[in-house]
Amino acid sequence: MTALLTDVTVAEDRIRPHVRHTPVLRTEVAGRPVVLKLEHLQRTGSFKLRGALNALMSGERPQRVVTASGGNHGIGVATAAAILDLPATVYVPGTVPPDKARRIEAAGARLVRAGRTYAEAAAAARAAAAEPGAQYVEAYDDPVVIAGQATVAAEIVRDVPDVDTIAVAAGGGGLAAGTALGGDGRLTVAVEPERCNSLNAAFAAGEPVDAEVESIAASALGATRVGLAAFAVLSSHPVHSVLVRDDEILAARDRLWDEFRLAVEPAAAASFAAWLAGRVPGDLPCLVLCGANATWTP
DSSP: OHHHHHHHHHHHHHHGGGSOOOOEEEEEETTEEEEEEOGGGSGGGBTHHHHHHHHHHSSSOOSEEEEEOSSHHHHHHHHHHHHTTOOEEEEEOTTOOHHHHHHHHHTTOEEEEOSSSHHHHHHHHHHHHTSTTEEEOOSSSOHHHHHHHHHHHHHHHHHOTTOOEEEEEOSSSHHHHHHHHHTTTOEEEEEEETTBOHHHHHHHHTSOOOOOBOSTTHHHHOOSSOOHHHHHHHTTSOEEEEEEOHHHHHHHHHHHHHHHOOOOOGGGGHHHHHHHTTOSOSSSEEEEOOBOOOOOOO
16 A cells, blocks of 8 residues: 555656646535536646656656547547657547547547447557557556556645545546545545446456446546456445436536536536435545546537
8 A cells, every 4th residue: 555655656746747736626516515626627638647647757768659548548648748759649449529539639649540449449559559669558457547647636635635535437447546546545436327337347246347338428438347457446445336327417517517617528527416416425525527528518
């Protein structure tokens, strides 16, 4: 445990020059106190930059970078590679939202469409990364990436120490595992769509298993199977798995705009949806709004 916390501290020091320390909003909704971590204001529009930078800065400098992504991770890796002056190639499934594909290319990476699912895109990316000089950056199943994502929770703990629960959206489990590591013993609530629930399925089975991927938030949370490294952390820390419906996610997204003028993508509203539904315990929970890479009209 101490070694893992040291990894988080090292990650914070390593990536600090390149990321934003995102703000928190302490507020009330319907008389209930809550804290919102505005991570959607991070460079690239999501938390993914943190893990990508930590991965690329933690070892020997590669000649080029390769990854696979449903969108946000690809934007993060493309931006991290640009910061470090490295060429990057991002493989995406054919279902990638156009706006996320555009942002990957705008960050300077070469975009390659491969297959229909994230798993198919990842298989193609791994084959390309097998060539000498390439580094494959995992989206979530890597302790170094997880340590980078843990810096979100580390900021929360320092900024609002009386927070007792931290709720995050979960896909492959990288942010949720990072929250468990960086949360200093606080309960992590991992929120998933009902039909896009690889972590919930893994908890039920006792190990990572394939799960259905069908949700309005699938481009960000559409991992078929939770990562082994992430599951090892999540199954050994205080974690509560919660499911929400797509209509609850969209209603929460709209309410964030209506009440606070916060524009987030569906995945980022999942934690707020769970809290609105009474599924997030705690006297003062913090809800991480993890991304904003979707175009929509309020």
